[in-house]
Amino acid sequence: MSTKSFFNIGIAGAGLLGRLMAWRLSEKGHQVTLFESGRLEKPVGACHTAAGMISPLSELFHCPLPIYQLGMQSLQHWPSWVSQLEQTTGTNVDYREKGSILIAHPQDRNELLQFQQELNAKLGPENRDQLQWLDNSALRNLEPELDRFDQGLYLSSEADIDNRKLLLALLKALKQNKIEIRENTSVDCTPETIQTKSGSEHFDLVIDTRGLGAKQQISGLRGVRGEVMVVETPEVELNRPVRLLHPRYQLYAVPRANNQAVIGATEIESEDRSPISLRSTMELSSALYSIHPAFAEARVIETRVNCRPATMDNLPVVESEPGLIRINGLFRHGYLLAPALVIQAEAEISRLTQTTEQVT
Numbered sequence: 001m002s003t004k005s006f007f008n009i010g011i012a013g014a015g016l017l018g019r020l021m022a023w024r025l026s027e028k029g030h031q032v033t034l035f036e037s038g039r040l041e042k043p044v045g046a047c048h049t050a051a052g053m054i055s056p057l058s059e060l061f062h063c064p065l066p067i068y069q070l071g072m073q074s075l076q077h078w079p080s081w082v083s084q085l086e087q088t089t090g091t092n093v094d095y096r097e098k099g100s101i102l103i104a105h106p107q108d109r110n111e112l113l114q115f116q117q118e119l120n121a122k123l124g125p126e127n128r129d130q131l132q133w134l135d136n137s138a139l140r141n142l143e144p145e146l147d148r149f150d151q152g153l154y155l156s157s158e159a160d161i162d163n164r165k166l167l168l169a170l171l172k173a174l175k176q177n178k179i180e181i182r183e184n185t186s187v188d189c190t191p192e193t194i195q196t197k198s199g200s201e202h203f204d205l206v207i208d209t210r211g212l213g214a215k216q217q218i219s220g221l222r223g224v225r226g227e228v229m230v231v232e233t234p235e236v237e238l239n240r241p242v243r244l245l246h247p248r249y250q251l252y253a254v255p256r257a258n259n260q261a262v263i264g265a266t267e268i269e270s271e272d273r274s275p276i277s278l279r280s281t282m283e284l285s286s287a288l289y290s291i292h293p294a295f296a297e298a299r300v301i302e303t304r305v306n307c308r309p310a311t312m313d314n315l316p317v318v319e320s321e322p323g324l325i326r327i328n329g330l331f332r333h334g335y336l337l338a339p340a341l342v343i344q345a346e347a348e349i350s351r352l353t354q355t356t357e358q359v360t
Contacts, residue, residue: 005353006030010194010203012187013210014040016047016163017327017338019170020081021207024342025349026177033180033203035187035194037213040171045211049306051228051254051262052163052335053241054078055100057130057155059333061118066315067333068122073340075159081339082161088176091169094162094257098240101134101143102153105290109151111245116153130157145236145292160241160254161335189217191323205352207345208326211309212271218317218328223271223307226332227280228264230256230302235294244287251287260301263288267332276303308332316341320348 006029011018014036022034038044056071082095104112119131132154134142139152146152174181188195189208195201208214215221238255249265256262265287266280281303288295311317311329316337319326325345330337 007204007349007353009033009205009207009349010035010201011207011209012189012194013208013213014181015043015045015209015211016167016334017330017341018207018209019167019174020338020342021209021345022179023085023170023173023177024346026174026179028346030349032177033182033201034174035182035185035196037184037186037210039183040174040181041168043167044306046226046306046308047163047167047334049226049228049304050163050332050334051241051252051264052161052166053100053252053254054159054161054336055155055241056336057119057123057158058100058102058243059336060122061115063314063333065122067337070316070340071333071336072157073343074336074338075157077339077343078159078161082166085166085169085173089169089172091165091172093165093169095159095166096161096240097159099154099156100158100160100241100243101139101146102155102243102245103139103146103149103151103291104245106150108246111247112151112153115245131155143239143242145238146242148292158241162256163335186213189214189324189326191321193323204323205349206324208324209328211328211330212307214326214328215309218311218319218326220312221317221328222269222310222312224310224331225266225268225270225272225305225307226264227266227268227276227284228262228304229276229281229284229300230260230262230304231288231295231298232258232260232301233295233298234259235297236261236292242291244291246287249283249287251284251291253288253291261298271307273305273307276305308334318344 056068060068134152244251251265254262310331
């Protein structure tokens with residue numbers, strides 16, 4: 001390991017986590033080289049397909065407490081990071097802190113009650129103010145388009161971000177910081193070394209954020225297929241993400257600029273990346289129509305399919321050894337967890353630089 005205050009760091013994988021890591025470390029004075037098997041301006045990974053929800057409370061219903069805790073840590077950093085990115089790059093990334101709303105049809109009201117009871121039990125009395133029951137009047141005040149629903153739940157601490165605008169802003173920031181970018185370059189990672197087809201490159205530290213590209217190095221890593229649709233209509237105007245609770249699935253609709261919305265719900269144990277299935281298209285469309293009939297005339301302008309990297313317990317994995325840090329398995333929680341995991345890595349790198357300073 002080098003004996004200096006700032007490291008020469010190689011990062012493998014330029015998805016959300018890799019870009020955030022490269023940006024943050026370059027801001028702290030480290031020399032960074034970023035490797036990506038594809039092109040940064042046309043990413044194809046899960047970060048590009050995602051809806052950009054930052055939803056620790058919604059995920060707590062299905063996931064263990066550490067996901068919620070890491071997500072709440074991330075929410076502490078997203079506002080300042082977004083502000084810095086927007087100021088330095090002149091790019092609006094459409095970060096929104098308006099919470100999210102859960103609704104259910106009358107026949108599925110028990111789904112809403114169960115969700116509320118489960119979250120209250122996990123949160124404890126000190127955090128229950130993040131969860132608010134809405135009658136029809138309160139729901140209509142927050143989301144006028146949902147006036148046909150009698151009740152809902154408001155999760156006030158949740159946020160969302162336009163993932164594609166964020167990825168482009170991060171790329172612009174990386175170029176401004178003069179980070180060396182190696183596109184169309186597949187790699188293997190070992191301590192202090194990144195191996196490419198043309199040879200090996202030495203670094204003080206290697207950080208592996210390749211997602212499924214690191215499947216051979218992380219035991220039990222698997223891909224979980226997700227499918228989303230992007231629809232466009234001026235007839236329905238939502239102000240924040242909306243989730244429809246249903247016995248078989250949870251549909252989400254995340255509003256975007258230009259009368260668009262990203263909708264999804266599917267989670268399939270498969271690494272198949274072929275186009276969206278007819279069944280998924282019908283279920284998503286039917287559920288969306290049930291939120292508001294005007295969605296019937298929405299235009300489907302895009303479908304997206306990708307595989308999220310997940311571990312056997314669906315928790316992120318952070319492995320560290322001299323000269324190498326691996327971070328992976330963010331599953332469907334990329335935008336929820338990434339800042340908290342970047343902060344963990346920063347703390348480890350700070351400890352390493354302090355150690356080398358003491359040695360010298």
